[in-house]
Structure formats: C-alpha cells, structure tokens
Amino acid sequence: MMSAMDRQQAALDVLAEVCGRPAEELSPDQDLVADLDIDSPKALQLLVTLEEKLDIEIPDEDAARLEKVKDVLEYVAA
Amino acid sequence: MPWFRVDPRSAIGAWFLRFCGAVARSAIRLIGGTCRYQVIAGGETLQKLLQNPGPVLLVIWHDRAICSACYFSGPFIRDRLDLALMISQSQDGEIVSHIVRPWTRVRSARGSATRGGREALRIMHRIMAKEKIPGLLAPDGPHGPRRKFKLGAAVLAQMANAPVVPVALAPERSFRLGSWDRLIMPIPFSRVAVAFGQPTPVPRGLSGEELESVRARLETELNRTTSLTEIAALPNRPHPVPAAG
Numbered sequence: 055m056m057s058a059m060d061r062q063q064a065a066l067d068v069l070a071e072v073c074g075r076p077a078e079e080l081s082p083d084q085d086l087v088a089d090l091d092i093d094s095p096k097a098l099q100l101l102v103t104l105e106e107k108l109d110i111e112i113p114d115e116d117a118a119r120l121e122k123v124k125d126v127l128e129y130v131a132a
Numbered sequence: 133m134p135w136f137r138v139d140p141r142s143a144i145g146a147w148f149l150r151f152c153g154a155v156a157r158s159a160i161r162l163i164g165g166t167c168r169y170q171v172i173a174g175g176e177t178l179q180k181l182l183q184n185p186g187p188v189l190l191v192i193w194h195d196r197a198i199c200s201a202c203y204f205s206g207p208f209i210r211d212r213l214d215l216a217l218m219i220s221q222s223q224d225g226e227i228v229s230h231i232v233r234p235w236t237r238v239r240s241a242r243g244s245a246t247r248g249g250r251e252a253l254r255i256m257h258r259i260m261a262k263e264k265i266p267g268l269l270a271p272d273g274p275h276g277p278r279r280k281f282k283l284g285a286a287v288l289a290q291m292a293n294a295p296v297v298p299v300a301l302a303p304e305r306s307f308r309l310g311s312w313d314r315l316i317m318p319i320p321f322s323r324v325a326v327a328f329g330q331p332t333p334v335p336r337g338l339s340g341e342e343l344e345s346v347r348a349r350l351e352t353e354l355n356r357t358t359s360l361t362e363i364a365a366l367p368n369r370p371h372p373v374p375a376a377g
Binding site (some may be wrong): 074094095096097098099101102112117118 | 163249250251253254255261283284286287288290291339
C-alpha cells in the first residue's frame with residue numbers, strides 16, 4: 055500500500071512525463087492547461103496513466119476539477 | 133461553418149436539428165441501401181473485426197463521413213458490429229447524434245459543452261478500453277485542417293491499447309460539397325470501393341518525437357488506403373499514391 059506521499063510523488067512523475075518537463079520544474083500553483091500545455095490528448099494520457107499507476111478510478115466530474123498541479127496532488131493523496 | 137445556425141436549447145431549434153437528423157438518416161439509408169460495396173483491400177481485417185472486434189480504432193478522413201455512414205449502417209455491418217463514434221459538440225455534431233440515435237449498436241462519445249474534446253476523448257477511451265468496443269473517428273475532424281491526422285487520435289489508440297486501422301471508401305459516382313472537408317456525397321446506385329489498411333499499434337512510453345513519427349505514419353497510411361479506393365473507383369483520374377510509412 056503506497057503512502058499519501060508516495061502517491062503524490064508518483065503523480066508528480068506522471069505529470070512530468072506527460073508534459074515533458076523535469077519534476078523539479080513543477081510547482082503546485084501551475085495551471086495544467088495554461089502553464090503546462092496539457093491539451094485534450096495529454097489530459098487523456100495523464101488521467102489514464104494516473105489511474106493505472108495508482109490503481110484508482112477518476113470519475114469525469116473529479117477529472118473536470120483538476121485544474122492545477124496541486125489539485126492533482128491533493129486528489130491522489132485523498 | 134454550417135449554412136444555417138439554430139439555438140439547440142430552444143424548442144424550435146431542437147426540433148429542427150432532430151428533423152435534419154431524421155432526413156439525413158433517411159437519405160443515408162436510401163443512398164447506402166442502393167450502393168454496391170466492393171472490398172478491394174484488407175478483407176481479412178474486416179473479417180477479423182466482425183468475428184472478434186476488441187479494442188481497435190478505425191479512422192476515416194472526414195470527407196468520407198457520409199460514405200462510411202452508408203457502409204457501416206448497412207445490414208451487413210450494422211447487425212454484426214458495435215461501434216463507438218466520437219461526435220463533436222458543433223451543430224453538425226448535434227445532427228449526427230440524431231442520425232445515429234436509433235442505431236442501437238452505435239455508442240456516441242460526446243463531451244459536455246464546456247469540456248467538449250477532453251471529455252469526449254475520455255468517454256471514447258472508456259468505451260474502447262473497458263467495453264472492448266471498436267471506435268470510429270475522423271482524425272482530421274471536426275474542423276480540419278483537411279487530411280491532417282491529429283495527435284489526439286494516435287494518443288487515444290495508444291492509451292486504449294488499440295491498433296489503428298485506416299478505412300477508406302470511394303464511390304464511383306459522387307459530388308462534393310463546399311464544406312472545409314469537401315464532403316463526398318455518393319450518388320445512389322454507385323459502386324463503392326472499400327479498403328481497410330494495415331492495423332498499426334501505437335506503443336506506450338513513446339517520446340514526443342516518436343509519437344509524432346507514428347502520427348505521420350498513420351497519416352501516410354490513411355492517405356495510401358484512400359488512394360487505393362480512388363484508383364479502384366475512378367481508374368481514369370490521376371491519383372498519386374503516397375508511399376507506405
């Protein structure tokens with residue numbers, strides 16, 4: 055069972071992989087679309103990879119609320 | 133841009149779009165039912181698809197949308213294959229959703245008005261990956277550029293672990309509309325050449341450059357498959373065939 059911190063680190067790695075930047079360059083207040091250029095295809099990559107790596111299911115209503123890096127990190131830690 | 137625009141939230145607008153959908157569905161039945169289809173390449177891919185569909189992404193160029201509706205709604209395919217369709221949020225998409233509504237084996241993937249493309253891709257992925265239903269979309273839709281294979285289709289196939297199968301149709305007799313895609317309208321009683329291209333997997337873990345390379349290969353393969361049908365249907369016109377990717 056992964057701890058909340060492990061899950062957040064895994065999510066950060068996924069985010070870094072999807073947006074093609076080092077994880078160290080990501081900050082909680084960055085906007086997924088405006089700052090990290092996460093368009094529709096990248097959003098699909100992000101959500102599916104998060105679901106597979108963390109063995110979770112992200113409903114559409116929850117996915118729609120993920121706007122910033124910190125939203126993703128808080129969501130996977132909850 | 134469509135030649136007319138109505139408000140789908142108004143009663144009259146909603147009725148009008150339903151009416152357009154019903155008229156278009158009847159036209160597709162009439163035209164599609166009188167055309168004769170000849171599979172000129174990839175017949176084994178079609179057989180495999182009908183026997184054991186699984187997650188696969190069928191792609192057509194947007195100008196073949198009516199031709200493919202005629203073909204896939206015909207009794208030979210319609211009663212044997214479930215399909216997931218990605219439908220845009222535009223007014224044209226609203227009409228398409230009315231066209232396919234009575235076709236019980238067709239599942240529509242339409243996002244909400246605010247999160248359109250992102251949500252539609254998610255719905256499409258869910259239907260393909262979890263329910264193992266083949267998807268069908270036009271990778272240059274909904275608004276072009278014409279014959280540009282967009283990355284979203286390649287990523288959808290990648291995340292659904294679904295090979296991409298190019299599908300092309302070319303009617304012997306047809307005319308084109310003045311829309312951005314120069315939509316092909318087949319004429320009733322035409323012979324229609326149909327081809328299924330090589331299934332191409334899109335592996336996980338590709339870099340941005342590698343994914344772009346796969347996308348370009350898929351574009352070439354869809355152009356090549358389309359050219360094959362045009363040569364078969366219209367042998368006396370020049371049709372440069374792009375080399376296989």
